[in-house]
Amino acid sequence: MKTYLQLAWRNLWRNKRRTLIASASIFFAVIFALLMRSMQEGSYDYMVDASVSMYTGYIQVHAKEYWDKRSIDKSMELSLTRIDKIDSVKHVTLVTPRLESFSLISYGNVTKVASIVGIHPELENKMTDLKNKLISGKYLTEKARGVMIAEGLATLLKIEIGDSVVLYGQGYHGVTAAAQVEVEGIVKFTLPALNKTMVYLSLDYSQWLYAAPNRVTTLSIMIDEAKKINEVHAAVSNLFDEKYEVMMWSELMPELVQSIEVDNAGGIIMLGILYVVIGFGIFGTVMMMTAERTREFGILISIGMKKWRLSYVSFLESLFLSFIGVLAGIIVSIPILYYLKQNPIPLTGEMADVMLKFGLDPIIPFRFAANIFVDQFLTVLVIAMISALYPLSYIRKLNPVKAMKK
Amino acid sequence: MLLNLAWKNIWRNKKRSLIIITAITLGLWSGLFSVAVMIGSWDTTVNSTIDRNLSHIQIHTKEFKDESLTSHYIPDGNKLADEISNLKEVKDVTARVLIEGMASSPNSSRGVNIIGVDPSREKNVTTIADYITQGEYFNGIKRNPILVGEKLADKLGLKLRSKLVLSFQSIDTTLTYAAFRIVGIYKTESSMFDGSNVFVRKSDLYKTMNSDPIVNEIAIRLNSSEDLDSTLTILKENYSSLVVETWKDLAPELEMMYEFLIIEMQIFLAIIMAALLFGITNTMLMSVLDRVREFGVLIAVGMKRVRVFFLIMIETILLSLFGGIIGMVLGTFTIWYFSDKGIDLSLFSEGLSAWGMPTILYPILPLYFYGVLTIMIVVTGILAAIYPSIKTIKLRPADAIRTYG
Numbered sequence: 001m002k003t004y005l006q007l008a009w010r011n012l013w014r015n016k017r018r019t020l021i022a023s024a025s026i027f028f029a030v031i032f033a034l035l036m037r038s039m040q041e042g043s044y045d046y047m048v049d050a051s052v053s054m055y056t057g058y059i060q061v062h063a064k065e066y067w068d069k070r071s072i073d074k075s076m077e078l079s080l081t082r083i084d085k086i087d088s089v090k091h092v093t094l095v096t097p098r099l100e101s102f103s104l105i106s107y108g109n110v111t112k113v114a115s116i117v118g119i120h121p122e123l124e125n126k127m128t129d130l131k132n133k134l135i136s137g138k139y140l141t142e143k144a145r146g147v148m149i150a151e152g153l154a155t156l157l158k159i160e161i162g163d164s165v166v167l168y169g170q171g172y173h174g175v176t177a178a179a180q181v182e183v184e185g186i187v188k189f190t191l192p193a194l195n196k197t198m199v200y201l202s203l204d205y206s207q208w209l210y211a212a213p214n215r216v217t218t219l220s221i222m223i224d225e226a227k228k229i230n231e232v233h234a235a236v237s238n239l240f241d242e243k244y245e246v247m248m249w250s251e252l253m254p255e256l257v258q259s260i261e262v263d264n265a266g267g268i269i270m271l272g273i274l275y276v277v278i279g280f281g282i283f284g285t286v287m288m289m290t291a292e293r294t295r296e297f298g299i300l301i302s303i304g305m306k307k308w309r310l311s312y313v314s315f316l317e318s319l320f321l322s323f324i325g326v327l328a329g330i331i332v333s334i335p336i337l338y339y340l341k342q343n344p345i346p347l348t349g350e351m352a353d354v355m356l357k358f359g360l361d362p363i364i365p366f367r368f369a370a371n372i373f374v375d376q377f378l379t380v381l382v383i384a385m386i387s388a389l390y391p392l393s394y395i396r397k398l399n400p401v402k403a404m405k406k
Numbered sequence: 407m408l409l410n411l412a413w414k415n416i417w418r419n420k421k422r423s424l425i426i427i428t429a430i431t432l433g434l435w436s437g438l439f440s441v442a443v444m445i446g447s448w449d450t451t452v453n454s455t456i457d458r459n460l461s462h463i464q465i466h467t468k469e470f471k472d473e474s475l476t477s478h479y480i481p482d483g484n485k486l487a488d489e490i491s492n493l494k495e496v497k498d499v500t501a502r503v504l505i506e507g508m509a510s511s512p513n514s515s516r517g518v519n520i521i522g523v524d525p526s527r528e529k530n531v532t533t534i535a536d537y538i539t540q541g542e543y544f545n546g547i548k549r550n551p552i553l554v555g556e557k558l559a560d561k562l563g564l565k566l567r568s569k570l571v572l573s574f575q576s577i578d579t580t581l582t583y584a585a586f587r588i589v590g591i592y593k594t595e596s597s598m599f600d601g602s603n604v605f606v607r608k609s610d611l612y613k614t615m616n617s618d619p620i621v622n623e624i625a626i627r628l629n630s631s632e633d634l635d636s637t638l639t640i641l642k643e644n645y646s647s648l649v650v651e652t653w654k655d656l657a658p659e660l661e662m663m664y665e666f667l668i669i670e671m672q673i674f675l676a677i678i679m680a681a682l683l684f685g686i687t688n689t690m691l692m693s694v695l696d697r698v699r700e701f702g703v704l705i706a707v708g709m710k711r712v713r714v715f716f717l718i719m720i721e722t723i724l725l726s727l728f729g730g731i732i733g734m735v736l737g738t739f740t741i742w743y744f745s746d747k748g749i750d751l752s753l754f755s756e757g758l759s760a761w762g763m764p765t766i767l768y769p770i771l772p773l774y775f776y777g778v779l780t781i782m783i784v785v786t787g788i789l790a791a792i793y794p795s796i797k798t799i800k801l802r803p804a805d806a807i808r809t810y811g
Binding site: 035 | 425426428429432433437444472473474475508514515516575579598665677681682689692696
């Protein structure tokens with residue numbers, strides 16, 4: 001065994017240039033495949049992260065059926081001990097309670113439909129960075145009796161700080177929830193869907209307004225590592241019985257999951273095309289290398305080398321070759337991808353403006369994770385191994401007499 | 407002469423050349439086709455958005471654009487709509503009343519856009535009538551019929567013939583409630599649209615609000631989308647006090663999607679080309695190393711090094727172009743075949759529908775992509791040729807002649 005390995009290794013370095021050319025083609029294949037995949041998965045991570053920290057959070061807890069019905073009647077009792085328990089689950093960084101509902105909001109003779117959210121101001125800020133979105137007035141306090149309103153909605157209603165708006169909606173168990181409240185702050189969201197609908201109250205005040213004392217509709221949970229979501233979900237689910245629903249972001253935003261899936265399907269097809277191109281490149285190189293050595297093979301066989309031994313050695317050679325290429329590709333990619341992960345490629349010009357308008361950072365993000373490397377490592381290796389089968393059949397069919405005359 | 411020589415050289419080692427040509431062909435063929443599929447899917451999305459509710463051109467008042475209030479109606483809107491429908495480019499026109507309101511069921515309530523239409527005219531402009539999955543298009547319920555999307559019906563827990571209460575601000579700014587009964591449930595490609603739009607007869611709205619027949623939006627469908635710009639100019643001139651917009655202005659995200667797509671596709675093609683580049687370089691390098699002796703002889707008998715350099719260059723470019731052209735021809739043919747027949751994507755239909763994408767798509771490729779591709783191929787060929795060509799001209803003929811490959 002050792003002899004074969006040694007022989008294969010030495011053969012490889014007999015013609016350095018040939019070996020380098022062949023492993024270079026594998027090397028670049030690995031880099032391209034890695035770049036493409038990392039860019040794609042990076043954009044999904046970014047989308048998920050941006051959407052999650054924009055509003056929903058990674059995990060939400062509601063009373064059963066709330067998510068389907070969105071009715072304040074499906075709210076739940078807020079229990080501090082429960083929140084503490086969730087907080088102590090590993091990887092959970094934040095739990096914030098909300099009382100969410102839809103109501104009409106009027107000022108002067110303009111009425112709009114708004115999404116009214118009662119929040120814990122400090123926790124909400126930690127989660128969605130709400131304070132930074134404040135453009136005028138002041139941020140809500142825990143006992144505030146005013147509203148904080150999205151800038152787009154404020155413009156539609158033509159209101160300014162200090163004006164009083166009328167909220168009119170349905171409270172707990174069908175109670176009419178109506179009140180005149182003062183506008184204390186204006187927040188600006190980049191996403192039009194939020195900017196035209198969001199109205200924030202303090203949790204305290206909203207519970208009073210909707211006649212739902214000590215009740216919330218939602219507990220929104222943030223975690224520190226996106227990939228630990230299943231673990232955290234299981235742990236949090238354990239804390240609640242069947243009267244509650246514990247949902248992950250993928251259930252809360254099925255559209256996001258589906259659009260990622262669609263895009264991913266397209267991405268995998270493109271990756272497949274890249275593999276075909278790469279595969280032919282590698283195969284071509286292996287083929288030429290084999291053809292070059294026809295004479296050598298012929299001589300070896302005619303002086304008594306068994307064909308299977310020869311095949312074995314050349315298979316080992318291809319294996320070494322693939323390993324060198326793949327490993328070198330991965331070693332070089334690690335710093336590149338790591339750099340790109342830390343410093344995403346910035347977009348400029350019109351494109352950047354459009355992305356900003358939709359609330360996205362104008363960047364091309366990358367993912368740096370072990371799974372990408374492992375996947376590409378295995379795929380390219382498999383392609384290289386398939387190409388390595390060529391010399392086997394070539395040697396099997398070799399006619400030593402003819403081969404020596406080459 | 408060089409060209410001839412290069413072409414013959416390519417075919418001296420058929421197997422080797424064929425492998426790299428196949429790689430180029432396959433790469434371009436599949437690359438082209440997938441680009442066409444992506445662009446085709448965008449195009450189909452645009453068409454279905456136009457058909458569903460946007461139509462080609464819409465007219466609003468400026469105040470309505472800013473504040474979306476029903477009280478900002480188009481003066482003499484119905485008369486204006488009739489005027490426009492007489493234009494020869496126009497297929498038909500629908501004049502709508504738009505109200506933002508809340509839809510409430512006994513279970514829950516949701517913000518919705520209430521769209522008041524004239525059912526017979528609306529049918530000529532948009533295809534909403536074709537999307538009805540249960541019930542009928544404004545037929546079967548006499549008093550206050552309403553069409554709702556499947557998603558909204560689900561969220562509110564409503565069925566066909568269920569009652570639903572719309573509350574909204576009437577034109578005189580008072581809050582108004584009215585009960586409607588579901589006459590039909592529709593499902594379009596876009597679940598977002600289905601969740602937030604309800605259709606009612608505008609005559610019912612006038613009665614509820616006690617108002618004159620007002621109009622907030624005039625949606626215009628043209629006979630052909632080619633008349634878009636010319637009609638836009640005419641309308642803009644005639645109704646300069648109003649805001650006249652095409653679907654491009656109304657749905658800017660579609661334009662953004664397109665820009666993104668084009669960038670993404672170009673990156674994709676560039677990566678494929680780069681992968682091909684290394685394949686081609688490897689092949690040519692092997693080929694050059696095989697022929698060291700031959701080049702030595704050529705130079706020794708007096709062939710200029712520059713000519714040898716160009717010989718390799720031309721060989722490489724010919725090789726790339728040959729594969730490239732086959733790939734493009736095959737790609738064009740495949741695109742042409744499927745652009746007629748369509749590709750059924752019902753497998754992914756759930757995900758596509760969230761984005762308002764239809765499930766059968768027709769690939770298309772803008773003409774200029776062929777130009778971009780040809781340039782990309784030639785550039786790839788040249789880049790791939792540089793290293794092997796330089797290797798050749800650095801040969802020392804005396805040594806080269808004695809090299810036995």
